[in-house]
Amino acid sequence: MAAVAAMGLALFVLPLAGIVQRADWAHLVDHLRTPEALEAIRLTLVASLSATALSLVLGIPLAWVLARSRFRGLALVRGLVLLPMVLPPVVGGVALLSAFSLRSPLGGWLHDTFGVQLTFNPAGVVLAETFVAMPFLVITVEAALRNLDPRYEEVAAGLGASRFTVFRRVTLPLVGPSVLAGAVLAWARAMGEFGATITFAGNIAGRTRTLPLAVYLQLETDQDAAIALSLVLLGISLAVLVALRGRWLERS
Numbered sequence: 001m002a003a004v005a006a007m008g009l010a011l012f013v014l015p016l017a018g019i020v021q022r023a024d025w026a027h028l029v030d031h032l033r034t035p036e037a038l039e040a041i042r043l044t045l046v047a048s049l050s051a052t053a054l055s056l057v058l059g060i061p062l063a064w065v066l067a068r069s070r071f072r073g074l075a076l077v078r079g080l081v082l083l084p085m086v087l088p089p090v091v092g093g094v095a096l097l098s099a100f101s102l103r104s105p106l107g108g109w110l111h112d113t114f115g116v117q118l119t120f121n122p123a124g125v126v127l128a129e130t131f132v133a134m135p136f137l138v139i140t141v142e143a144a145l146r147n148l149d150p151r152y153e154e155v156a157a158g159l160g161a162s163r164f165t166v167f168r169r170v171t172l173p174l175v176g177p178s179v180l181a182g183a184v185l186a187w188a189r190a191m192g193e194f195g196a197t198i199t200f201a202g203n204i205a206g207r208t209r210t211l212p213l214a215v216y217l218q219l220e221t222d223q224d225a226a227i228a229l230s231l232v233l234l235g236i237s238l239a240v241l242v243a244l245r246g247r248w249l250e251r252s
Contacts, residue, residue, distance in 0.1 A: 016234065024224040024229055031228035034228070039206050040214040046121065047210060048190035051129035052137075055186045058130075059137040060179065067145035068234070085135045092131055093199025100127070100200075105227070124201035125208050129190035136189050140182030144175040181244050188240040192233060 024031070033039060066078050084092055100107040100118045110116040118124040152174065156166045172179070194212040202206040203217065211229055218226035 005091060010042060012228050019227060019230055019234065022223075025222065025225050028228050028231070031222075032226040032232065034225070036205065036209075036214065037225070041211055042120065042126070042231070043206075043209065044191055047125040047129055048133075048187055050126045051133055051190040052183055052187040053135035054126065054130045055137045055190075056179070056183055059134045059182070059186075060141055060172075063138045063141035064145060064171075067142045080160040081138055082135045084132045085139075089132060089193065089195025090199050091195075093128060093196035096124075096131060096196060096200040098126075103104060112248050117202060120202040120204060120208060122201075122207060125197055125210060128196040128200045129193045132196055133186040133190040136185040137179075137182035140178050140185060141175060144178030145171070176198055184240055188237055191236060 030043075062081060064217065066074070066081065067213070097119065098104060100110070102108055102111055102117065110118070113134065116123070118127055142152075147169065152170050153166050153244055156170045158162070161169065191210075192212055193210070194216065197208065197210060203209050203213045211216070211233055215226050216230045218229065
């Protein structure tokens with residue numbers, strides 16, 4: 001059993017070790033300080049944090065509905081919410097393009113009425129990242145809500161607190177570690193988003209080119225730069241997973 005487990009571990013370790021071994025460590029900082037790399041890093045941070053904030057605003061109420069409601073079609077609703085987790089990202093990009101492009105009824109209406117264009121726009125990057133990242137927040141918070149002892153909320157309600165007050169003062173603090181864990185997972189997923197972003201928002205330098213897109217482009221012209229950018233994403237992702245396992249996931 002241990003030997004098979006070691007082979008399974010090697011499947012993950014060897015590719016990552018290959019990136020580390022091929023990295024041009026002597027010029028790593030130089031590759032990360034180019035204007036193109038800095039712009040991609042800036043856009044990635046802004047877009048991923050915005051997508052995480054949007055996921056929190058929309059995802060927490062959605063998780064509460066999924067955990068506490070009972071209605072016909074609930075399983076279908078949950079399936080639709082979690083679908084982006086298993087849907088090929090490029091298909092998600094096509095779906096977003098179909099719904100929000102200027103040729104679609106909704107996208108055309110947004111442009112004509114408010115002057116909003118989501119395609120090939122930084123806002124489109126945020127929308128694409130939210131689409132693929134929010135399910136990670138929803139599923140984490142929903143599980144915490146389902147495992148929460150309802151007696152705390154019942155006591156607060158019995159003392160005269162409104163439903164919103166109970167949610168804000170009792171429920172939310174109790175599931176706080178799971179909300180934080182879900183938000184960090186969503187942020188990490190948003191940072192690594194590629195398929196939906198390039199399909200829906202494009203790959204425009206200084207506008208929609210995030211780190212994963214920059215890595216893809218650099219692979220064709222400068223592999224050392226691509227590896228340097230990959231190491232940034234690799235380091236952040238590994239740090240997130242280690243931090244979650246060591247602190248928040250064990251408490252939730």
